[in-house]
Amino acid sequence: MKEIDLKLQGKLKRLTNKTFKFDRRVGEGWFSAVYFLKTKEIIKKHKPDDIVTMQFFQKNHAVLCGADEVIALVQTFADHPEELEIRSLQDGDKIEPYETVLTITGPYQHFGYLEGVIDGIFARRTSVATNVYEVVKAARSSGKQKPVIFMGDRDDHFTQQAGDGYAAFIGGSQAQSTHAMNEWWGREGMGTMPHALIQMFHGDLVAASHAYREMYPDDHLMALVDYNNDVITDSLRVAREFKGMLDSVRVDTSGSMVDQYFFRNPQEMGDFDPTGVNAPLIFALRQALDAENFHNVKITVSGGFTAERIQAYEDANVPVDSYGVGSSLLEKTISFTGDNVTLNGHHEAKAGRKLRENPRMERIDHP
Secondary structure (H helix, E strand, C coil): CCCCCCHHHCCCCCCCCCCCCCCHHHHHCCCCCHHHHHHHHHHHHHCCCCEEEEEEECCCCEECCCHHHHHHHHHHHCCCHHHCEEEECCCCCEECCCCCCEEEEEEHHHHHHHHHHHHHHHHHHHHHHHHHHHHHHHHCCCCCCCCEEECCCCCCCHHHHHHHHHHHHHHCCCEECCCHHHHHHCCCCCCCCCHHHHHHCCCCHHHHHHHHHHHCCCCCEEEECCCCCCHHHHHHHHHHHHHHHEEEEEECCCCCCECHHHHHCHHHCCCCCCECCCHHHHHHHHHHHHHCCCCCCEEEEECCCCHHHHHHHHHCCCCCCEEEECHHHHCCCCCCEEEEEEECCEECCCCCCCCCCCCCCEEECCC
């Protein structure tokens, strides 16, 4: 995976057990597959003194996330966690296919029932971190430091926001849309106006922006300009009203709509899909702003953006200053596997699996 200048390249201080609000039922096996629970009881009776090493890996080039959460989980819910030897990579590490990211060594009955829970943590967190990484990499492919705003609050259950927001941060997102998404790393959510605010002012973007400015005078004013499906007209209207006080406009045109600009300028229609946010519309918006000397007003786009779509925009030098991305970042693209690979210090594993030593892992001290 190509190295780029992201926050994740610097080693972060590990999160601890105090960060995570685990459901206490994890320790009761409520979230573990029943066959793990049955195996725990069998081993407690028949093989209580045997020592195993469990190893975790996945099969893609990825950005690891979830390691601190997994370590905290084991230290919280394993029996006699002080007797376990844990070795792990760090959140934010770039990982290769089949690279070992974590090993746990100790009596199976002390921790084995957590295998599936660990796999699930790694899978979700690493998927989000990797998805965000790819989006951020695409957004910066032109050499400019274009922010990516993580807007995933509406695309999954709210209980996932803290972990997803942290994974997005690990992947390189500069801002998250809710306070919960920033909880684990100590910042606050950011955002300006939704369509609902403009609706309450009967579609009058200028009036809505004045109300916003009055309530939050220290915020950068970002106007959402697609409510009336006429982004250039509304962008110019609010830019004229606020002159140097308008920081940016956000275009979030519905994918089922064609902006009024194209009906006024049918000659601009061509061999492209005119619905939603599209490159010709953004070029026209930038040109219109610049024509009235609003060169400092930035343009943010959102709505259905993926790494591939952002890369296409960057390759075409579409004048976008930042991207708001949501649903595509939450797709689960990576699965993890846990295997027992040694028994009492000797190789013992299912066919095709073996201990894969990884000198990059560090030993984790019990708190």
